[in-house]
Amino acid sequence: SVAAPPGSPLGGGLTAEAASDLGLNPGTAVGASLIDAHAGGLGVIGANVSGFNLPCEHQPITSRMAMICGTSTCHLAVSGRALFVPGVWGPYLSAMVPGLWLNEGGQSATGSLIDHVVQGHAAYPQLQQQAQLRGENIYTHLNTHLDSMARSGSAADLLGSSLHVWPDFHGNRSPLADPSLKGMVVGLSLRHTLDDLALLYLATIQALALGTLHILEAMRETGHDISTVFMCGGLSKNRLFVQVQANATGMPVVLPDQMEAVLVGAAVLGACASRGYGTIQ
Known part of the structure; x- marks a missing residue:
């Protein structure tokens, strides 16, 4: 077998049969x-952010972390030298950006955990019915419901102050690297209302965001200097998920104009392979 950097042209191109x-x-x-x-990660981490006054604007891409958020989440950061982060995969040379080392943290269940928590609640049929009547996605409806709850009381972030989730229902990939861990919910009551479901949904999202912070802190302790998060994937379309990630990490979260960043990254590889561009950078 032959090892080749991402985007390198292979062989003579497509065979006649292919x-x-x-x-x-x-x-x-x-x-x-x-x-x-x-x-x-490739499709989002190099995005042009000129004019947005972001801390990474005049810094190399080593100041950025890409989050690919879907069923699970990958936290991707690159560096100019090999950094060994306990509980985080890597470093891998040229695994994503040629010439740079990749560290990859992750959460094994994110979108799937949110689905599991929401769909397992007694008020889920009521949520489905109300969302359908309004022509909304169930998560859009939950976000709107939380907004209405916050308007009648405290800020949305504080609504779940007495309800806490440990999100490792499917083990912890990073930075504890313990697949045997299990999840936990503290602060449950006998209520089974839509309000109760919305609060559990919020607490789950907050727990996942604090998991991202845990990964970031582990990366920083070993030499990464990350100032901005770049996010793509299905969960990046959930405004509450994005905002809570920003709140928990204390960092700006950048969303690409082209949400299908995986396809953008694949297109970058093709452009380099066609020799239309000299390098991925």
């Missing part, structure tokens, strides 16, 4: 590929 199957021309450039999360 080109016929795909409806493309024989010889079309084929680049060394990336796994989906790394392609998403």
